[in-house]
Amino acid sequence: MSRKVHCVKLQQEADGLDRPPYPGELGQRIYDNVSKQAWSMWVQQQTMLINEYRLTPADPKARSFLEREMENFFFGQGSAPPPDFSPDHS
Template sequence: MSRMVNCVLLKKEAEGLTRVPYPGDLGKRVFENVSQEAWTQWVSHQTILMNEYRLSPINPKDRKFLEEEMDKFFFGDGPSAIDNLTPQG
C-alpha cells in the first residue's frame, strides 16, 4: 500500500514519496509533507530554473539557491517568477 501524506502544495491527501528526496532537514520535511505529484511539479520547475539561470547542482552557490527555491516552492509563497521566461500556452 502506498504511503499517503497531506500535501502542502496540493492541499489534499495524496500518495507520498517513497524515499527522502534531498539530504538534511529540508529533505525530511519534503518527505513528510509533499506528495509524489507535487514533487514532480518541483522537478519540472527546478529544471526550468537550472536551464534559465545556467545553474549547476555541483556549484555550492547554485545548490543553495535551489534549496531556497525548493523551500519557497513548497513551504513559502510559491515559486519565484523567472525573469525573461514566457509561459507557454
C-alpha cells in the first residue's frame, strides 16, 4: 500500500514518494509534502532548466541554482522558464 500525502503542488491527497528524493532537510520536506506526480513534474522542469541554461549538474553553482528552483517549484512562487524559452510543439 502506498503512502499518501497532501501534495503542496497539486493541493490534493496523492501517492507519496517512496523515499526522500534529495538529501538533507529539503529532501525530507519534499518527501513529507510532495506527491509522485508532482515530483515527476519537477523532473521535467529541471530537465528544461538544465537544457535551456546549459547547466552541468556536477557544477556546484548549477546544483545550487537547481536546488533554489526546486524549492521555489514546490514551496514558493514556482519555477519559471528562462525568459527566451519557447516550448517546441513539433
